[in-house]
Amino acid sequence: MPLRPARPTxxxxxxxxxxxxxxxxxxASERFSDPRLLxxxxxxxxxxxxxxxxxxxxxxxxxxxxxxxxxxxxxFARACERQxxxxxxxxxxxxxxxxxxxxxxxxxxxxxxxxxxxxxxxSYPSHxxxxxxxxxxxxxxxxxxxxxLIAQLTAAGSPGVHLTASATNTRAIAFYRRLxxxxxxxxxxxxxxGRRLDEVGFRPVxx
Ligand SMILES: CC(C)(COP(=O)(O)OP(=O)(O)OC[C@H]1O[C@@H](n2cnc3c(N)ncnc32)[C@H](O)[C@@H]1OP(=O)(O)O)[C@@H](O)C(=O)NCCC(=O)NCCS
Numbered sequence: 186m187p188l189r190p191a192r193p194t195x196x197x198x199x200x201x202x203x204x205x206x207x208x209x210x211x212x213a214s215e216r217f218s219d220p221r222l223l224x225x226x227x228x229x230x231x232x233x234x235x236x237x238x239x240x241x242x243x244x245x246x247x248x249x250x251x252x253x254x255x256x257x258x259x260x261f262a263r264a265c266e267r268q269x270x271x272x273x274x275x276x277x278x279x280x281x282x283x284x285x286x287x288x289x290x291x292x293x294x295x296x297x298x299x300x301x302x303x304x305x306x307x308s309y310p311s312h313x314x315x316x317x318x319x320x321x322x323x324x325x326x327x328x329x330x331x332x333x334l335i336a337q338l339t340a341a342g343s344p345g346v347h348l349t350a351s352a353t354n355t356r357a358i359a360f361y362r363r364l365x366x367x368x369x370x371x372x373x374x375x376x377x378x379g380r381r382l383d384e385v386g387f388r389p390v391x392x
Pocket of ligand 1: 206209210211315316317318321322323324325326327328329349350351354355356357359360363364
């Protein structure tokens with residue numbers, strides 16, 4: 186079983202996986218001039234602030250995929266304001282990249298991180314990110330990582346978990362729906378799906 190907790194030494198691998206799956210599940214490395222930027226938003230704060238909810242697929246000592254969770258999204262956002270965004274904002278000012286570039290889009294998130302509304306957070310206060318390198322996809326490891334994280338979130342008392350995907354990442358959306366996530370809200374090119382945690386081990390019988 187390759188699933189294990191993430192270690193600080195996995196950080197570079199996880200940043201790399203984030204980039205290599207960052208374009209609707211495909212490699213985004215051609216789109217970014219700064220290869221660390223995407224991981225600085227979608228990986229770094231989770232490893233730093235919620236390390237107990239970070240799990241990887243061990244690939245001969247390296248990481249081949251990950252799931253990262255935040256137990257309480259509102260509290261996580263406050264912790265990021267205190268401990269993560271200030272240094273990143275200093276490193277990447279708003280005008281660090283030419284407008285219209287992928288880097289500039291992510292820097293805008295660094296300066297104005299979005300927070301879902303109460304229609305999401307009241308029922309699904311936790312959130313997650315999951316990415317697997319291509320050679321780990323399609324073999325049940327995504328479900329395995331999600332099930333493991335959900336067991337941790339449930340044990341910690343969370344009533345629900347959500348995630349936001351690009352509306353054009355149809356493969357990931359189909360995966361989440363298969364695992365029992367339902368659409369909560371869709372806008373601005375993104376779709377937020379949620380799953381209540383009353384049914385650990387939920388597995389649809391068909392479809
Ligand atoms: C999306 C991702 C996490 C799914 O993980 P995975 O290991 O490939 O998926 P699994 O093999 O565990 O699939 C679990 C279930 O979902 C189903 N599923 C997966 N992809 C599907 C698809 N495109 N359409 C329909 N069902 C799908 C599988 O058939 C399987 O069903 P079963 O367990 O009932 O037989 C993984 O493919 C990935 O990392 N993709 C690239 C990065 C990405 O898009 N991340 C999400 C960003 S929001």
